[in-house]
Amino acid sequence: MLKKTEVAMNPSELIGSRPVRPDGVPKVMGLAQYGADYELPGMLWGKVLRSPHAHARIISIDTSRAKALPGVKAVMTAADMPDQAFAYQGPERVQLNFWHMTRNVMAREKVLFVGHPLAAVAATSQAIAAAALDLIDVQYEVLPHVINVEEAMRADAPVLFDNLFTRGVEPVPDKPSNVTRINEIKAGDIDSGFAKADEVVQMSFTTEPVHQGYIEPHAALARWGADGQCEVWSSSQGHFVVRAYTAKLLGLNVSDVVVHPAEIGGGFGGKTVIYLEPLALTLSRLSGHPVKMVMSREEVFQATGPTSGSSMTVKMGVTRDGKIVAADGVFKFQAGAFPGSPVMNAAMCAFSVYDLENARAVSYDVVCNRPKAAAYRAPGSPIAAFAVESVVDELARRIGMDPLELRLKNAVKAGSPTIWGPKHAHDGFRETIEALMNHPAYKAPLGPNQGRGVASGFWFNGGGESTATLHVNEDGSIALATGSMDVGGSRASMAIMAAETLGVPYESVRSTVADTASIGYNFLTGGSRITYATGMAVVQACQKVIEDMRARAAMIWDVDIESVVWQNGAARPADPSVGDFAPLTLKDIAAKRAVTGGPIVAEVAVNAGGQAPGFSTQFCDLEVDPETGAVKILRYVAAQDVGRAIHRSYVEGQIEGGVVQGIGWALNETYIYNDRGQLENPGFLDYRVPVASDLPMIEAVIVEVPNPNHPFGVKGVGEVNIVPVMAAVGNAIRDAVGVRMTALPMSPPAILAALDAEAVSA
Amino acid sequence: MTADVRFETPASAKEAALLLAAADGHGRVLAGGTDLLVQMRSGRIAPKLIVDVKGIDEMVSIRQESGGWRVGASVACMELVRHREFAALFPAVVDGANWIGSIQVRSRASMGGNLCNASPAADSVPAMMAVGAVASIEGPNGRREIPVEQVPTGPGKNSLEPGEILVSIFFPNPPEHTGSAYIRFTPRTEMDIAVVGAGISLTLDQQGVCTAAKVCLGAVAEKAIVVPEAAQALIGTMVDDAALANLGLAASAAARPIDDKRGTKVFRTKLSGVIARRTAQKALARARGNI
């Protein structure tokens, strides 16, 4: 029986230290195996035929010429996978519908975006597979398409699905449309709130889709056994989720599929869904060979999830002394070709850093002829924050108040309301604001055309299902396994927490990620949940082992278990009255395992609640070249409440990396479509993620307000860092050159056009 | 890519030209490969013959000749950038070479490839034009020499006849008190394609009066262009603010860009003036340094 976990308020120096990660050496030596690095004897190469049209009905697909090409071993279409029932499943803000998912991995009645898969081949070489694609004859009836969210909402817009009736409105419409769902959340009465305002600001904003931009393209290797037992090697953020989705789409039991977690070359939310795995398995079934599929970069951009583009209007009111009295927002998000944008997250997060009596957020989820949106770092929240935090900046200007001070005056704390229901249960936001107020650079003078912008952000963080197993090896060293994909150092943080709990050296813990057949279920790595939830499973597994150790020591000493305590990695008598026993270390007890009950193993599964949200407040100094519109980031300081940092370097790294992704989103990243619905920039040359020379050092300020629900106080770190960035940059541009940018990206042509418009109107 | 591609490594330009002539338009020259391999991968081109010219001595060497320097058409940008004597005489060309792609790309990409690939946004081309570079072309009828501005004819198109190959580029020694520069504008600091580029060479007399100038713009027309009106704005002046302003106006007036994924027409037109002015200032500083 485990005792309730208590927060270790004064852990040793190991917590928050910077040890070398367990998976580090293979990665710097080129030995780590990512999805595309696996191969099997007799392996074939699979490739996907993709739609050249943004919207078309599939009249016919003739694969006979491709099948006849020497070296081609299998050709598949959607007809080779079972169809799925139309049903929404799961919690409202992250619903799944397998009828949609199977059509996303391979089109059935229609192609819905350029790059939509509609057939796949497996052949003995990549060249033959590519040649075979050219031999597949597809007859299309090309339909009008729609790319933009506002256009997709018009009554006369081309409709993607004739079985899609807007949910969330009464009565249910009798005509299909592209608006898949409308949702409203509210608190108080916004009209009476606005009536109290001295200043009201209302502005409209647009954002464009941006891609997660992981450097590793999607890859999968699959083997279908003649006995129906399947194996998959792929890089994902959750091999258990890959297993679940793949099994579902192929009509298999999950026990028929083993997914091996390849190292993942970046995901940021984009590898929480499946694309290739069911295709590779189907091709393997049809050919009798293992099949490997690797996307090109162009395929990644064309057909894997960017986050949504949006159209938003936000109105907020403030009193002269700085109390925000009402907030109202309308958020319309592109879902891409299938329902399920993160717009409900956006609506929930939008005003969540402010203590508001009166607020409302209305959200629209809208399909259009683009790849289906996938999660991207705090999905939804950064988009909403661009609008809300820009409006808050204008409110501060209207009343002549420092933007940090305005935020502090309205900051949520434990007990503050939210507009979606439960009250905030945790502090941490005010502390991020105060960290910046006390930062020496916040008051540093700026030069001509330079500006400073402030913004804040909120993210829920995550808990959920995780499993950890811990083996005390024969020599007293530790084998620790979880089923959580390590996207950026979690094997190290798990080892730190295990070593700290057990009181053993970090180096004695070997921390790994186990495949789906070797450990209990773990939900995917996302939502900033792993160090919290999986970490909790690890700590509880350690505690279970400690109980076992105490019991074994008690057996060896022939005393009651209550007479044995575990301190500094050894069982010791609880007090001198117990007897004069030398401490028994893990190593000592491991050596006596056979006579004290056999192998020392613990497995703990949790469904962790009690997660605490992430808060971030950031400021950005930049300079605008008024002749070109180019922005140079001069300084960037990001304060984030992480609860407690376990591996300090990887906590900093999450903050630094999230901020830089946000800078790319703010300044240059965008999807550019032509009038045929084709993506014009499906490569890293024209999809401009930041390069090293674009940036200064990002300064991460780690704020630690421990979460009492986690044994070490962890809250989560991966996501909220991106939330404020676009607004902070926009607010700094406003400060530097006086123009308010309301559309992303704030690229040089856009800024120069805004400056020219300002000059004309002045 | 298909497997059925012939690969040849001739030892002379003559031999390369013969191979290309025999390939009936299906042959491609492999210099640095930084454009060719991307085009092959995308399926935009499917050559039947690839001629790797890096075994041809005159195409991979940098040599001083009477009256100037001769750079092999497939000399890699990095080699040119590291060549101190060349860099001192033709800084605009080195500026241009330094902008192309990344270190990795510059280790392979060549002036000749940049010129023949005929992207309107090619960074080295306005720079080479500004310093009066001359292309030396081998073909079925022997050698011919033409100013580099006559090589590109439009996006992806050049004036080489079937069977012709660009062998080297000759850079005439600049007059005394000459400075040259190339500047481009891109959204990122590196790894980008010019939205506007300007290559300018100008010559001063002892008093600092501009006696000669050549102003060239990239990425604002179907190919890099020479803008004589912009040069005229400088000649006879001390390259003061008024002259620079006139240069900018002339550059913007000469720009005839399109809207595309890399920039709008309005933006490019405006930036033509800004970038030309900044380039002239850099060239001026270099020319003054040479007095």
Next chain:
Amino acid sequence: MAKHHVSTTINGEPVEFLCDTSQTLLDVLRNELDMTGTKEGCGTGDCGACSVTLDGELVCSCLVLGAEANGKAVQTIEGMAAGSELHPLQRKFLEHAGLQCGICTPGILMAARELLKHNPDPTEEQVRYWLAGNLCRCTGYNKIIEAVLDAAREMRGESHA
């Protein structure tokens, strides 16, 4: 047509392989020679994940034909450590957490090693510009730059700053 017979040197060892004209050096390394340490991020020279050296020049192996390696010396990430003795850059990347997912790391290490050969004492700005051809989406580059600067210090024989 018959494949090309290519004789080359990879990480100091003579290596012979067969390839089609259209196979890149990256294809050959990964799919013919099982040297998967060199990564493919884009295939078009825009990300630097496939960086190797060819006769001492830093190149994207996706922009080199396998046939071009004939008679040349190739160095890849697999040859960076001396046996199991890590190169100072590799050690510093581990110490400074200069990698999160690690997919860009082999290419960045190859590029950084070439930088330090040409410039043993680079400024932060010089490191940033040299590495501009190597995209990293995880780290925001801070810790990569710090690792390179620290490795440079160590390789110059200076104490930790």
